[in-house]
Amino acid sequence: MKRIITPKRDIYFYSSASVGGFEEGEGPLGEYFDIIDKTDFFGQNTYELAEGEMARICLNTALSKGSVSHKDISFIVAGDLQNQCVATSLSLSDFNIPLIGIYGACSTATEAILLSCSLLNNSDDSSFCASLTSSHNSAAERQFRTPLEYGCQRQPSAQWTSTSAGAFILSKKKGNINAKITSFMIGKPIDSSIKDGANMGGAMAFAAADTVISYFNESGEDPDSFDHIVTGDLGEVGSLILEDILKDKVPGAEKIHKDCGLLLYDSSKKDCHSGASGAGTSASVLSSYFLPLFNKRKIKKILFLSTGALMSPSSILQGTDIFGIAPLIKIERE
Amino acid sequence: MKRIITPKRDIYFYSSASVGGFEEGEGPLGEYFDIIDKTDFFGQNTYELAEGEMARICLNTALSKGSVSHKDISFIVAGDLQNQCVATSLSLSDFNIPLIGIYGACSTATEAILLSCSLLNNSDDSSFCASLTSSHNSAAERQFRTPLEYGCQRQPSAQWTSTSAGAFILSKKKGNINAKITSFMIGKPIDSSIKDGANMGGAMAFAAADTVISYFNESGEDPDSFDHIVTGDLGEVGSLILEDILKDKVPGAEKIHKDCGLLLYDSSKKDCHSGASGAGTSASVLSSYFLPLFNKRKIKKILFLSTGALMSPSSILQGTDIFGIAPLIKIERE
Secondary structure: OOOEEOOOOOEEEEEEEEEEOHHHHHOOOHHHOOEEOOOOOOOOOOHHHHHHHHHHHHHHHHHHHOOOOHHHEEEEEEEEOOHHHHHHHHHOOOOOOOEEEEOOHHHHHHHHHHHHHHHHHHOOOOOEEEEEEEEOHHHHHHHHOOOHHHOOOOOOOOOEEOOEEEEEEEEOOOOOOOOEEEEEEOOOOEEOOOOOOOOHHHHHHHHHHHHHHHHHHHHOOOHHHOOEEEEOOOHHHHHHHHHHHHHHHOOOHHHHEEEHHHHOOOOOOOOOOOOEEOHHHHHHHHHHHHHHHHHOOOOOEEEEEOOEEEOOHHHHHOOOOOEEEOOEEEEEOO | OOOEEOOOOOEEEEEEEEEEOHHHHHOOOHHHOOEEOOOOOOOOOOHHHHHHHHHHHHHHHHHHHOOOOHHHEEEEEEEEOOHHHHHHHHHOOOOOOOEEEEOOHHHHHHHHHHHHHHHHHHOOOOOEEEEEEEEOHHHHHHHHOOOHHHOOOOOOOOOEEOOEEEEEEEEOOOOOOOOEEEEEEOOOOEEOOOOOOOOHHHHHHHHHHHHHHHHHHHHOOOHHHOOEEEEOOOHHHHHHHHHHHHHHHOOOHHHHEEEHHHHOOOOOOOOOOOOEEOHHHHHHHHHHHHHHHHHOOOOOEEEEEOOEEEOOHHHHHOOOOOEEEOOEEEEEOO
16 A cells, blocks of 8 residues: 655745754754753743743744744644643643644654645645644653652663754745655554663664655655655664664665764763654754755755654553654655 | 635545443443443553553454455554553554554544544545544543542542543545545634643633634534534533533524533433543544434534643643643534
């Protein structure tokens, strides 16, 4: 059965924004972020509220960069990592925009963008919609792992949840950014047989491989015709596994692989173990780093896959397998 | 700005299924459910795994009732109430179907169906897709409220999370059920100013009112032309508020209002306080009760709104307002 969906009309990235915290500001992409809050608190007094405020600021910045009023946004597709996605609800409190709430763990950014493309194609009246994704290191640590005060030692395969948000204003018409989504593929939940919550990269790599292999098998395209195949946050462990699989199955694809989780921090300066993770990672790296490369005419065509590890603290304690998932969008310059 | 989206092609409910636990079997709709497990455990040894298994059985039953193979399902849109939606991941472990994971609290069923309609309309090659939603009383109680063993006294406005799942096979072609989705509307997150997690009905009623009022204002249709306006799980408290608002704003609409949360249990036999809630409630009531009424030619046209309360245990403890949300689908007999 065909998995690639080509919507009737291409959808443009009209404008976008990225917001990060201290560590993200110190990293190699720090200078490309629109806003960095070195306190990580965004003027709030809890980590959970801070994430909501960071996401709100991010959406507002994307709107302002595109000179689009929130009143012109027909709907927003958004999600985060907090239990019951409360950061998303909080971030939208100032706006009055219909919401599609989603949960795809760290695959949320790509899932949001592909759903936006689908819904925009269904609506003749909608000019603009938005996609918004966030994660906050401190909110995630105390929710998924141990209280921060505990100072738990981390495993080498563990990843560092980024404090970051990415927002995208999408439209059928061209805006600030010379990049459009021309097709997409929904990810399959793939049982990794991994039960270790500190090895999410390993758990997600097989899902990423499934998506990339399915894409090239079905499209018949040549990996050489792409500038990059970008994954969300496989980190070092997951990237090694993915590249090893691709080498055999889609030769050439492994050479153009980039991972947002390995781009966000400088591992020589920050001990981020296997790399960055968190729903905000791929969203903020897409907005701050990859989309501007289209405008600078440095890249022309990429496959972009955010990658998610489907698990909860309870499922890890109960010894349940972690499923990986990796939805895909194809982004091209006009 | 227009909010009603009318997809190019109507989408049919091809087949559907409902599965419930003990209390659901004892209720007035018990005889209409496809499967009731009086143990609530579905052969598993934790509540969390039980919910995943219930959802898996439900999807399998919907497939079998429609004589559709899981290999013919292009994608599934699914969600539940467990942290990080793990019941959904678990339920799909036997299948090999691309997943759109969503979170809309108790509004998940309608959100899933409207996204399915949108994605099916984008794909020329997809014959079938599925929507799946579940909730489990015991998994929800210990996650959202207090450990069951604590025996906490419940407030009169509190609702009873149902142990139930609903699955829908959707298609561009007609199957077992003479009912199709002809338009939909994405819900707006509405700040209810309510901070009490035991008053979800109150928190959701304003969102339901916003959606119903917006629908009739924009469509210019007459409430009299509908058989019912069905809400997800406002319960007694929320239904009173909604009907009170509608009486003024859309006269006549209040008279045809039905609430799934008030249909699932018999309050003279079961002390369910304000009524049923949980993501499975509206899904299972739509499948077990309303869709068959179309086939029996007892109803011809309804508005169906699942209603969700966007909150988490942390957001309640931190005193954050609960946002309500109510996406809508219009269902018509051919």
